[in-house]
Amino acid sequence: MGRYLLTILILLPAAGALAVAGHALAPYKRETHYRLVALAFSAATFLLSLLLLGGDSAAPGFRFEQDVNWIGAIGAHYHVGVDGISLWLVLLTTLLVPIAILSSWNAVEKKPAAFYAFLLALEAAMIGVFVSLDLLVFYLFFEASLVPMFFLIGVWGGERRVYASVKFFIYTAVGSLLMLAAIIALWSYFDTFDYPTILRALAEGVPYSPRVEFLLFFAFAVAFCIKVPVWPLHTWLPDAHTEAPTAGSVILAGVLLKMGTYGLLRFNFALFPESARRFAAFFIVLAVVGIIYGALVAMVQPDVKRLVAYSSVSHMGFIMLGLFSFTEEGMQGALYQMLNHGVSTGALFLIVGMIYERRHTRQIADFGGLAKPMPWFATFFVIASLSSVGLPLLNGFVGEFLIMLGMWTSRVDFAGWMNPRVVTMIAGTGVIWAAVYMLWMLQRVLFGRVRHPANARLRDLSAREVGLLLPLLALMLYMGVYPRPFLGRSEGAVRVVRERVTNSIGGGTARLESKSELKQ
């Protein structure tokens, strides 16, 4: 059973998608059945994925591995496995999809069968991305996740949905195609697509010059940086997030963005450590720019959803900062913040979706004083926002603190023109900006007197809506107070990647021996 668990996790949502589609063709169908079938399959997937937590989950290697020959002629295997990093991302995925399905319970006006089928197909692709250990299979799932998202935005999205979906698809596909060229180049060097095999071969000797390594690193990095998104490759995100239906936004922000940072961690750092070290400073600068830029632009948005979208750019900048600090705290913090962002921004998009369902507008100017008619809504909104800002006792604080500590103690070489501590201080102002735009938005939307008569008689959250937000809020509190179960399981895997990049061996606060190690 252990060997097949990951394949089951991938196939179960796919089977669910087929089941929903098949149900649509059946003569006895009823519109309300699709969401039940979809919810059943996604809930089953979530429960099964909890099995991944069992066993020796803190071990640094890959568990639940399955390796089946797929196309022997070109050396492509269907090789899947989880380690401490992918374990949490898979769980994040399987948690967010049923919640997204619940959030769309009454919101899908047309073709609900296709909607739920695409959502489940997307889940299968996302899980596949996080568990694949073969480069071709990874690429396959990576691209496969684009098509359902493309349809979800394009058919069920807002007014500018066609523009947003096309931009999303082409922008992301361009990056991935460059990555495909790099994957095939790697194949021609190592005659295999298998990730662990390539790692072992690299440990024995690098068969290409540093210049070639840089080109490969760059190709992979472009694909992932578009996905993260790193400033200035972020322009697809605000449109895609804003125009997508609520479930689409939740999945997009909660999971799809993490594919970029996961890819950087898993592939760029481990396969091309030299280039990663050499260009860390560059990415750190981009990350800080992203943090500040995202926050400043979020501040001036009149649309709530767009504001949350830009806040995503800012938060992902923090994650990039943590990743490229190459310290244990920084990288662990980055992984933790990936999970946090999924939970809190997912919750924020859900909440925005709820108010949109009631008022059919997302403009801040149309709201005001909502706390009076909808106290529960206001409570959840405030908690989720504060989690996003990074208030202590909530999850955001743990991640941001670890990242900033990691960056402060980082030994990344800036060639003298910048100091990691200065970088940390600048990035730290991002926390302040986050508080500014979030609190100001909360004040304008929730507090004060009710300015529009339409807002006075709004329904507060229903039991379903409370039910789907509660797990996320509980997680926010739990992850903020007791991060040990999460960090303990990811520690080993993160250390393995960190050691590859820094070539150091040692405990949690091991440092690079000297700055000259970085300059090659």
Place this chain on the structure above:
Amino acid sequence: MNPSLALQALPLVSPDVDMRLLLPELIVSIAGVLVMLADAFTRKIGRRWLTGGLALAGLGAAAAACFALWALLLFATVGMMLMASGGDLVIIFLGLELLSIATYVMAGFRRTDLRSNESSMKYFILGSFSSAFLLYGIALVYGGTVTDAGGAGTTNLREIALRVGEGPYPVLLYAGAAMLIVGFGFKIATAPFHVWTPDVYEGAPTPVTAFMAAGPKAAGFAGFMSVFLVAFPSVAGNAGAVQLHEAWLNTLVVIAILTMTVGNLAALVQSNVKRMLAYSSIAHAGYALVGFVAAGAAGDAGKQQEATGAVVFYLLAYAVMNLGAFAVVTLIARGGDRRTEIEDYHGIGFSAPALSAALTLFMLSLLGVPLTAGFMGKVLVFRAALGQTEQGPQYAWLVVAAVVNTAVSAYYYLRLVIVMFFRERMSAWAAPRVTASLALALALTAAGVLYLGIFPGRLIDALRVAETSVGRLK
């Protein structure tokens, strides 16, 4: 399958089954059958359906019947087979002419439609012009292979290879090779010899277009590869041969990039679906040429085999997905090709879900999304082009150009998908009735696309296993 000519001393086709030479013929046969399936019951002129059924039941009977389309299709198929398996320039030319003439007439088959007449006329004139180039090229090669001892030249591919760099008139070989590139380039519609393609594809009846996009292209590629890989290889120690090899290889590289770029950029601005698919087929010829270049530049027999296998796989994948796309276009266009503009596709997505899903699958395959045949073809071709040498990946920049072009092509392939699903329909539209034969054609092509995309292993192995005549030459 073994063309035995009195002149040749060495049989070109090896006794064991050579998949790579056989596959183009399989492709053209399948193309022919699929087209017949698609067209058999959709025409309303006369009692065509009766003969269509006869043709399907017994292929030979159709040639004798008075309904010419099936006879023409069979002639064309024979021509393609000759082209693909020919071991001599004359045989290849014979096949090309047989194919071309049959196709000229098929293109103009809708006699009362002005566009069909125009298509046939253009194709005939331009095609004859290029055949003249090809023939002149053959003649020049014949002259260039005259031996020093005063012996006659040769058109046998093997013999030509043995005589390159030895004869007294080497410049004739260069000129001949150039002419051959022009002739073949026209047939497979590469830039700058592609100009006929959009007009001819748009004007011809859609099933004929489907045939033209798949069969002759594959056969043309097979003939092209046969001639250049066998007759003009790079022979170590023979300076003349090496130089000639470099020359045609570099020419092909330029043609490949030009083709991809021209095809993609032009397709971006098309509003007619058939024209768009015509330009897309030009672009795909460009991608296949990347594999051809890799085969030409291959260092050893194994790599060359891999590269030619990749090109053949790509052609098969391309044929399957193109035929499927054209089958759907045929259906939506209704009789007489009345509705082939992109506006005609607005909002039909959910009214005809099976058709739209099939068209989406073919568009995604043409684009190269994973799990489809198009993706697997591109991976194989890129792998061949990035084949490792000591200096690093060869032709890496060629692959990058192909990748950028693929990204650009996403726009116009997705455009159909977008208008089908994301836009509303202005006028009334009833889903066309899908006949059993067309449904079968669609099912076969869709299954083929998915099969080649997910389980290509057996086919790739088959393409590798057979020892090739190309390999034995070294």
